[in-house]
Amino acid sequence: MAEPLLEVAGLKTHFPVLSKLLRRRVGTVKAVDGVDFAVAPGEVLGIVGESGSGKTTVGKSILRLIQPTEGSISFEGRDITNLPAAEMMPLRARMQIVFQDPMSSLNPRMTIGRILAAPFEIHGVAKGQELQDRVAGLLGLVGLPEDAAQRYPHEFSGGQRQRVGIARALALRPSLIIGDEPVSALDVSIQAQILNLLKRLQGELGLTYILISHNLGVVSHICDRVAVMYLGRVVESGPREALFFNPKHPYTEALLAAVPMPEPGMRRARVPLGGDVPSPANPPPGCAFHPRCPRAMARCAIEAPVPTQLGDGHVVACHLHGG
Amino acid sequence: MAEAVLRAEKLGVAFRIPGGRTKAVDGVTFELRHGETLGLVGESGSGKTLTSLALMRLLESPPAELSADSIVFEGRDLLGLSEAEMADLRGARLSMIFQEPMTSLNPLMTVGRQIDEPLVRHLGLSAAEARARSEALLARVGIPRPSEAAQRYPHQLSGGMRQRVMIAIALACRPSVLVADEPTTALDVTIQAQILDLLRELQDELGTAILLITHDLAVIAETAHRVAVMYAGRIVETGPVAALFATPLHPYTEGLLRSIPRITRIREAELPEIPGMVPAPGQLPAGCAFAPRCAFADAACHAERPTLMPAEGGREVACWKPRHG
Numbered sequence: 001m002a003e004p005l006l007e008v009a010g011l012k013t014h015f016p017v018l019s020k021l022l023r024r025r026v027g028t029v030k031a032v033d034g035v036d037f038a039v040a041p042g043e044v045l046g047i048v049g050e051s052g053s054g055k056t057t058v059g060k061s062i063l064r065l066i067q068p069t070e071g072s073i074s075f076e077g078r079d080i081t082n083l084p085a086a087e088m089m090p091l092r093a094r095m096q097i098v099f100q101d102p103m104s105s106l107n108p109r110m111t112i113g114r115i116l117a118a119p120f121e122i123h124g125v126a127k128g129q130e131l132q133d134r135v136a137g138l139l140g141l142v143g144l145p146e147d148a149a150q151r152y153p154h155e156f157s158g159g160q161r162q163r164v165g166i167a168r169a170l171a172l173r174p175s176l177i178i179g180d181e182p183v184s185a186l187d188v189s190i191q192a193q194i195l196n197l198l199k200r201l202q203g204e205l206g207l208t209y210i211l212i213s214h215n216l217g218v219v220s221h222i223c224d225r226v227a228v229m230y231l232g233r234v235v236e237s238g239p240r241e242a243l244f245f246n247p248k249h250p251y252t253e254a255l256l257a258a259v260p261m262p263e264p265g266m267r268r269a270r271v272p273l274g275g276d277v278p279s280p281a282n283p284p285p286g287c288a289f290h291p292r293c294p295r296a297m298a299r300c301a302i303e304a305p306v307p308t309q310l311g312d313g314h315v316v317a318c319h320l321h322g323g
Numbered sequence: 324m325a326e327a328v329l330r331a332e333k334l335g336v337a338f339r340i341p342g343g344r345t346k347a348v349d350g351v352t353f354e355l356r357h358g359e360t361l362g363l364v365g366e367s368g369s370g371k372t373l374t375s376l377a378l379m380r381l382l383e384s385p386p387a388e389l390s391a392d393s394i395v396f397e398g399r400d401l402l403g404l405s406e407a408e409m410a411d412l413r414g415a416r417l418s419m420i421f422q423e424p425m426t427s428l429n430p431l432m433t434v435g436r437q438i439d440e441p442l443v444r445h446l447g448l449s450a451a452e453a454r455a456r457s458e459a460l461l462a463r464v465g466i467p468r469p470s471e472a473a474q475r476y477p478h479q480l481s482g483g484m485r486q487r488v489m490i491a492i493a494l495a496c497r498p499s500v501l502v503a504d505e506p507t508t509a510l511d512v513t514i515q516a517q518i519l520d521l522l523r524e525l526q527d528e529l530g531t532a533i534l535l536i537t538h539d540l541a542v543i544a545e546t547a548h549r550v551a552v553m554y555a556g557r558i559v560e561t562g563p564v565a566a567l568f569a570t571p572l573h574p575y576t577e578g579l580l581r582s583i584p585r586i587t588r589i590r591e592a593e594l595p596e597i598p599g600m601v602p603a604p605g606q607l608p609a610g611c612a613f614a615p616r617c618a619f620a621d622a623a624c625h626a627e628r629p630t631l632m633p634a635e636g637g638r639e640v641a642c643w644k645p646r647h648g
Contacts, residue, residue: 050511051482157600158367187366187538189597192582196593214512221584221594244586258516260541262583264564273513276481 003077004038005208006062006176010071011035013054013061017281029281031057032068033232036307041175044202044209046223046240048216048255052277053229055212059178062210063097064088076175093123093172100181102161106153112139112164113149119171138167142197159190166197170205178210183218195222216259220244225313228252231288232280234307238314248316251289287319295320327354328499328532329378329417332392336373338604339386345605348373349556352631355500360526360533362547362564364540366579368601369553371536375502378534379419380409397499415445418493422505424485428477434461434488435473438495445496460491464521483514490521497529504536519546540583544568552576555602555612558631562638570647572640575613611643619644 012034017027032054039045049055060066062073064080072081080091099105106115116135120126126134136146142163153161162182169177179198183191199222202209213219219226220240227237228251236249247253254273275292278284284291290300299319307317336348348370355361365371376382377389380401394401396417401409413419421427429437438457442448448456454473461469464487477485486506493501503522507515523546526533535547543550544564551561552573560573571577578597599616602608610627614620623643631641 050513159600187601188540188579189366189582190600192584192594192596193598195584196596199593215584216512217584217586220586221590240590241588245588254513256586258513259586260515260519260539260545262541262544262568262580262585264544264568274517276483276514277511 003041004074005041005043005076006039006210007074008038008058008062008071009036009074011058011061011068011073012070013057013066014069027281029279030232030283031280032061033280033283035071035229035232035234037227037234037237039176039208039210041208042202042206043225044211044223046219046226047210047212047229048214048219048226049229050214050255050277052231052280054232054280055229056180058229059097059180059210059212063092063095063178065097090123093119094174095176095178096169096172096174097178097180098162098165098169098182101185102158102165103153105165106161106168108153110152111149112144112151112153112156115153115164116149116168116171119168123172125172134171138171141170141201142167157190158186159193162186162194163197166194166201170201173205174207176208176210178212180212181214182211184213184215191218198222216244216256228255231278231283233288233317234315235289235318236314236316238310239312242312242314246314248310248314248321249289249318250293250295250320254292254294287317326357327395328357328397329534330354330393330395331374331378332394333390334374334377334394335390336370336377336382337388337390339388340605343605344388347556347604348377351553351556351558353551353558353561355532355534357499357532358526358530359548360535360546362543362550363534363536363553364538364543364550365553366538366601368555368604370556371553372504374553375419375504375534375536379413379417379502380404381419411445414441414493414498415496416498417500417502418496418498419502419504420486420489420493420506422508424482424489425477427489428485430477432476433473434475434477434480437488438473438492441492441495456495457491460495461488463525464488464491465517466491482510483517486510486514486518487521490518490525494525494529494531498531500532500534502534502536505538506535507542508537508539515542522546540568540579552579555607556604557612557641558639559613559642560638560640561631562634562636566636566638572634572638572645572647573613573642574617574619574644574646577646578616611641619646 011032013032015029016025019026047055061068072079113135116138117131120131135149139146139148144163183194223240226240226243227234230251236252273292286301286303287305290296305317305319307315308322309315332352334351337344337346351374363371435457439453442453442456458469458473461472466472466487507518547564550564550567551558554575560576581595597616610625611629614624629641629643631639634640
């Protein structure tokens with residue numbers, strides 16, 4: 001792999017659980033509990049997992065929207081884990097995020113023009129006519145009409161609002177964009193439009209994406225590599241083809257088997273996966289997946305598996321595979 | 324062919340808006356047969372949820388105006404029933420489950436009491452009999468330690484467990500029809516698989532007909548026997564699931580199926596998309612509502628609205644230029 005654009009090592013983000021009355025710390029939610037990965041320039045990494053797996057917290061920790069508890073984050077060759085806010089500021093132009101629901105991430109009292117002008121003003125990049133031109137350029141880039149600048153977010157449909165969210169993220173020509181469920185709130189016909197837009201922009205602008213999603217079809221369509229998270233850890237990661245067609249971790253297998261297929265009669269034999277995801281405040285000992293794992297052994301309840309390289313960048317953390 | 328347990332004829336829902344009325348559901352006709360699952364699929368604003376609420380007569384009127392030639396359920400026209408008679412049917416013969424069980428369960432009542440309620444109300448069981456039945460139901464829907472679980476409040480359960488409780492309540496009186504509105508949309512995929520399996524098992528056991536309302540074609544492919552596709556307040560295509568997915572007749576159905584991102588070995592460069600967006604109710608074009616987005620539309624499509632016409636293999640389509648035709 002070329003010099004990675006982003007490298008995350010031993011990332012842990014824990015949240016205190018406070019008692020109701022005295023606000024004393026009575027426990028810890030280990031939302032992210034030891035995550036390592038690297039993203040090469042121009043690559044699309046998918047992070048998949050169910051509710052509570054910690055995938056959103058990973059994204060926010062990378063951007064330092066949440067301060068990680070432990071570990072390190074290197075971006076463009078620089079350790080940014082503990083950079084003070086003033087030094088983070090110029091870097092924020094280089095790393096951006098697109099959220100799931102553009103309605104709640106766009107200010108309803110600002111016109112689209114002002115929303116898109118804000119990044120340029122905040123970073124002092126452009127003003128006056130140049131600013132207007134840049135905003136118009138952004139609207140064109142994401143396929144919105146020029147007169148959108150005078151209108152407010154509520155005048156747009158969900159898909160169009162997501163185009164605004166993408167335009168804002170692109171304003172300062174970032175190298176890295178984190179998409180946190182960017183198409184999950186959209187209808188399937190609109191979802192396809194936005195996925196195509198994201199893919200086209202990636203090619204045209206040479207962007208690097210981290211796409212956080214629970215939708216394996218979306219991830220398969222757009223990602224080069226995929227990391228599967230369960231209870232705060234990456235249980236398996238690798239090139240998309242290896243992960244989707246040669247999964248090694250029983251959780252990845254179960255997740256894939258549970259995805260309904262839009263072909264009648266194509267129902268796969270389901271890997272029986274009972275129970276719910278345990279609470280990250282009280283994860284099971286050993287391998288966190290062992291209480292639900294159809295292939296758990298005695299060792300799994302005691303000892304946490306370590307990530308094992310299977311070659312070709314395919315990594316799995318499971319005792320069945322040498323972990 | 325099994326006989327229809329529920330048949331809606333020209334069902335419509337309109338709303339008064341400043342300067343007129345807007346039809347959110349317009350002339351929807353379909354039937355649900357004994358023991359089958361009919362999938363009602365459509366995107367946001369297609370009118371699928373309004374259709375289901377209209378069937379249950381749960382729409383508040385005003386603002387909503389319900390119209391229909393008839394809604395025949397077990398031989399009786401629901402339109403002629405009083406509110407008290409409807410209340411006797413709901414939860415007994417005709418039940419419903421919703422997307423978010425947290426908002427449809429009572430947060431101040433234990434789960435057990437909420438299942439007891441229909442058993443006492445509709446079947447006339449004593450409190451003790453009802454509780455014994457409730458615990459059996461909780462066990463049947465896969466909730467561990469049912470007698471303990473019956474004492475719990477909804478917030479103490481996970482999303483998947485809450486949906487199991489909703490299913491237990493809805494099926495407590497062995498209804499002949501269950502309306503399930505996006506029952507797994509709020510759930511994670513492994514939990515969704517559990518709930519869909521459970522619904523299928525219970526359907527086999529009880530012979531309940533299910534009207535499954537969803538935006539997710541994959542869920543339809545796995546669970547439904549027949550499917551009705553809605554667009555802009557109307558049904559545009561119906562048919563058995565296998566045939567409809569293999570050779571969609573309506574260009575909208577075809578576009579929807581093609582735009583789903585799938586897990587494929589070779590990555591497609593681009594997903595086929597449907598251009599534009601769903602028209603707002605009240606701003607429907609004169610002809611076919613899909614014509615402005617349709618690649619095959621010609622002058623006839625823009626001029627006159629097609630009605631649902633029979634096609635081969637027990638299918639129906641509302642299109643002037645059906646695909647695969």
